[in-house]
Amino acid sequence: MPRPTRDDFLLDPDLVFLNHGSFGAVPAVVQQAYEGLQREMERNPVAWLQRRAPELLAEARARLGSFVGAAADDVVFFPNPTTAVNMVANNLHLQPGDEVLTTDHEYGAMYRTWRKRCAEAGASYVRVPIPVPVSTAADFVERVWSAVTPRTKVLFLDHLTSATALVFPVAELCRRARAAGIVSIVDGAHVPGHVPLDLAQLECDVYTGALHKWACAPKGCSFLYAHPTAQAWLEPLVVSWGWESDHPSESQFVDYHEWQGTRDLSPFLAVSAALDFCNTHDWAGVQAEGHRLALLTRSRINALTHRPRVDQSRLDRVDRPARVDPPSRSCRRGGVEGAALPRASHRGAVARVERAELRPGQLRRTQHRGRLRRAGGCAR
Numbered sequence: 001m002p003r004p005t006r007d008d009f010l011l012d013p014d015l016v017f018l019n020h021g022s023f024g025a026v027p028a029v030v031q032q033a034y035e036g037l038q039r040e041m042e043r044n045p046v047a048w049l050q051r052r053a054p055e056l057l058a059e060a061r062a063r064l065g066s067f068v069g070a071a072a073d074d075v076v077f078f079p080n081p082t083t084a085v086n087m088v089a090n091n092l093h094l095q096p097g098d099e100v101l102t103t104d105h106e107y108g109a110m111y112r113t114w115r116k117r118c119a120e121a122g123a124s125y126v127r128v129p130i131p132v133p134v135s136t137a138a139d140f141v142e143r144v145w146s147a148v149t150p151r152t153k154v155l156f157l158d159h160l161t162s163a164t165a166l167v168f169p170v171a172e173l174c175r176r177a178r179a180a181g182i183v184s185i186v187d188g189a190h191v192p193g194h195v196p197l198d199l200a201q202l203e204c205d206v207y208t209g210a211l212h213k214w215a216c217a218p219k220g221c222s223f224l225y226a227h228p229t230a231q232a233w234l235e236p237l238v239v240s241w242g243w244e245s246d247h248p249s250e251s252q253f254v255d256y257h258e259w260q261g262t263r264d265l266s267p268f269l270a271v272s273a274a275l276d277f278c279n280t281h282d283w284a285g286v287q288a289e290g291h292r293l294a295l296l297t298r299s300r301i302n303a304l305t306h307r308p309r310v311d312q313s314r315l316d317r318v319d320r321p322a323r324v325d326p327p328s329r330s331c332r333r334g335g336v337e338g339a340a341l342p343r344a345s346h347r348g349a350v351a352r353v354e355r356a357e358l359r360p361g362q363l364r365r366t367q368h369r370g371r372l373r374r375a376g377g378c379a380r
């Protein structure tokens with residue numbers, strides 16, 4: 001099977017493009033399909049948007065659902081994970097004293113979303129520090145879980161972190177959260193097309209992922225998955241025709257969130273073209289090669305900067321992400337590997353949990369079971 005080459009993309013020939021994580025590059029054939037959809041719409045905008053688009057969206061959701069391991073009606077397209085998480089955060093009826101638990105690896109836009117939401121509700125935003133490298137998946141799980149209190153209402157976790165490129169072992173934490181009645185929300189923005197995803201195996205309440213990073217889809221192609229029990233409390237961020245619909249479909253979740261007023265639906269519908277491109281271009285081989293090159297680059301940087309050498313056995317275990325959660329006990333890295341540092345003690349981590357106690361109109365950061373830390377803002 002052919003691997004993609006530079007000629008498959010529309011990139012400036014003088015550019016060495018490495019950052020699909022911020023905004024992915026789109027292959028020419030996917031761009032063509034995307035523009036083709038726009039042209040199809042413009043041939044008869046009313047007929048297309050009113051009659052053709054709903055059918056195409058249902059097909060696209062089915063394709064997306066089979067790619068991520070979810071039923072077609074349990075996923076809806078969103079333009080990006082930021083919008084999706086804002087919708088979810090606005091639906092949580094947080095009370096003063098409630099806690100939203102996360103780590104200090106979350107993405108800056110999410111950090112701000114949760115801080116604002118917590119401030120409005122008088123809730124606390126609790127960030128567990130995760131020093132890198134993380135020693136084992138079990139250690140990571142205990143580190144995060146030890147910060148759960150009776151006030152914890154929400155667990156917000158990155159699946160593949162942005163700045164640190166870590167694959168967090170989210171499955172066990174989601175399982176524990178469900179058993180404890182805590183809402184689990186996973187930010188998998190970087191996961192689709194980067195590491196395999198099977199939502200059927202992940203007991204999270206809500207998951208968001210972007211297709212416009214590593215899965216070659218046009219900008220504005222992302223999704224939100226919600227477990228059927230979570231769908232019941234997810235009111236639309238943008239209220240439109242699907243709320244108290246005159247013609248309800250079988251899924252209130254889809255009715256509420258899919259139609260958000262007139263907008264370009266083509267990025268969502270181009271998901272099939274993007275996934276076809278990955279399927280016909282040895283994407284598993286591309287992922288393996290990308291990982292190999294990242295490791296090679298790291299060792300060259302280590303050699304140049306005289307940073308400590310990385311333990312080779314650790315690299316063997318993280319050779320290539322193959323499942324949602326690591327088969328080994330180690331927390332694997334996504335795209336980039338860091339140098340091995342001493343393992344931090346679990347007790348130490350708990351002592352350093354940062355807690356922001358938020359009241360409407362004010363922000364006060366205090367320390368949870370430990371010494372005061374400087375208010376640091378976003379980790380990015």
Ligand SMILES: Cc1ncc(COP(=O)(O)O)c(C=O)c1O
Binds near residue numbers: 081082109187210
């Ligand atoms: C971990 C993570 N979450 C969320 C996002 C937000 O993505 P978007 O800007 O498409 O909403 C990003 C963007 O890079 C990210 O890295």
